[in-house]
Amino acid sequence: MIKQGLLGEFLHEAENTRKILKAIPNSALDWRPSEKNWTTAQLASHIAEVYNWYDATFNMDVFNMGAYQYDKGDISNIDHIVAKFEENVTKAQQVLENSDESTYFNEWKMEMDGNILFPPMPRIQVVRGFLYNHLYHHRGELVVYLRATGNKVPGLYGPTADDNM
Known part of the structure; x- marks a missing residue:
């Protein structure tokens, strides 16, 4: 039941993320x-x-x-960034679909070189905060970047000032 709620939000928000990434011009x-x-x-x-x-x-x-290998790929062109997004979002959806709800309240933590970065907390809290809300935060920043560079912002939760009503 929780998985279906997470998956519904994931799919809706992945589409919003796709919209905003595709709105970025190379310039x-x-x-x-x-x-x-x-x-x-x-x-x-x-x-x-x-x-x-x-x-x-x-x-x-x-x-x-500390062991994580960040692969940003080629960021010189928005098409490459969108392709990396599509690759990662497909894998993430599979992970979520195959996840075991019985582990959602297990303790989870993040470390780096023996130092705790995220203190132990239930996995579901990490999913909502670290994966979902963290992403929304950065998308909000990207909206500001688009506005500051004179570019249009797509509607994510309804029309924006750029949409014809």
Whole structure:
């Protein structure tokens, strides 16, 4: 029952993520709001990469970020970033569909080189916070990046100022 709720949200939000990634023009990929921020390409790549974390979140009790190999792929073109997103979202959907609901309340934590990054908590809390809400946060940043570079923002939860009503 919980899995069906997670899967429904996953599918709906993956489509929203797809819309926003496809709205990025190549001309905006190198833009960043400040030196502290990622470029648009780096942020978009990170959004695509979050979907690659599903296996470690659903199928391991400890996610060792120190051993994780980040594969951002070629971020010089939005089509490459979208392709990486499509690859990762397909794998993530399979992981979610094959997940065992009986493990959703098992303790999960994230470590890096022996240091705890995420304290132990129920896996379902990690799925909602680390996978889902984390992604929504970065998509919100990407909306700001699109606006700041004069680009249109697609409607995710209804029309935007760019939509003709």
